[in-house]
Amino acid sequence: MATEESASVMDDYETLISTTDVELLKRAWRNEKAAPEILQFESSLVQRIKEQIELAEQNVEISEANNIDPLTVSLYQMDLDRTQFLLRSYLRVRLQKIEKYLFYVLKTDEYLNRLSKQEQMFARRCTDDLGSHLDETVLAKLPDNYQSILKQSITSEEDDMVPVPRLDTFVICKAKQYLSGLDFEPEYSMEITEMERDLLTFVCYKFIKKPLENGKIDLV
């Protein structure tokens, strides 16, 4: 006789082994869309998805050439389209974020390391282009003290013209398991002490940064 507890353990186990890469990519996509800052690039997941997409593309081509039932082929094509959409959307959200926080990402090692090689290249080229564009159109025509891209004037102590991701943005999340105080940063122990499983919670992003990075929370 299965008790309720062992049933829920079985549930977890079932979801664990049946979780497909598409499901993981969907999670990464949702989190990336909802989080105010750029998250760690899912390089191995993206690699696996790319391989599966290639394989599926080949399959569709071969099936078309071999006159396999067009209905089946069209269904495979739909599955392929959906996966490609997810992947594109995931990569695109990241590019938008990189563009938005360009200068900040480049001068912060922690963020820079979250980007893939290609994204880092994109960020550098984007900065160069944007930098020279702003220089030519505006900055070079301003008085000497006001020519920095990063600062309002040379008297500014910090880079006060660089947009910074706002970690105090509120996000909606759902814990995959019960979270106790230990799962959160001790810094925020006053604000957040626990989180029930599966309960939708509106919460300040920085409070849940740690469990999000540990995969215990999904953004919705």
Next chain:
Amino acid sequence: MAGQSDLNMSLFSPEEIEFMAEDELVEIVPNLRMDSLNFICGDYGPFHPQLAAQVPLWLAVALKKRGKCTIRPPQWMSTESLAQVLELERDSHAFQPLPFHYLEISRLLFDHAREDIPDMYMVRSLIEDIRDVRFHKVETNLEKFTASTVTWKNMSAMEVNIIRAFAGRALQAFYKHDNEQQAPDTDRMLDKQPQIPADRPKHNLKPR
């Protein structure tokens, strides 16, 4: 303007939410034979005529459009169960448990599988009523929250999405003003608002 610039980026469009809902499983009764489909998103089938099978909604709709199956509406979409939910929904402040994507699923089924839904008009009007009652609750809830974290049991995807931008900014404002007195320097890093010190005195004029 500060703080809302990334609104479009972080919001899910209704189409994207529908895309997610299309991965929910439904039961179909195929009328053709077809081998297993080994998709990137998982394996489904094999399919035999008159033998029910579980497939994602997008696949069900695709087969339905080509006349290859009937879709069995999920149990919660029966008139009895919906009528009960509506009654409870009206009587209580809490949200009744419905699938996270109940609106999208029912909408897709109404659009593509109307003849498979018994009492389709009744079901549709029940779901519309439930939706209205729930949206009204969402709105009244918005008047009430003040804390730094807010939880909702059983709120659905579309409902969450509707209040996301507004509630998010409201809570952020609460949070910011709450913390201003303790640590007046925390929001020096606001993006696109480099000259914070200039409007600081204004804040101090309104004691909370």
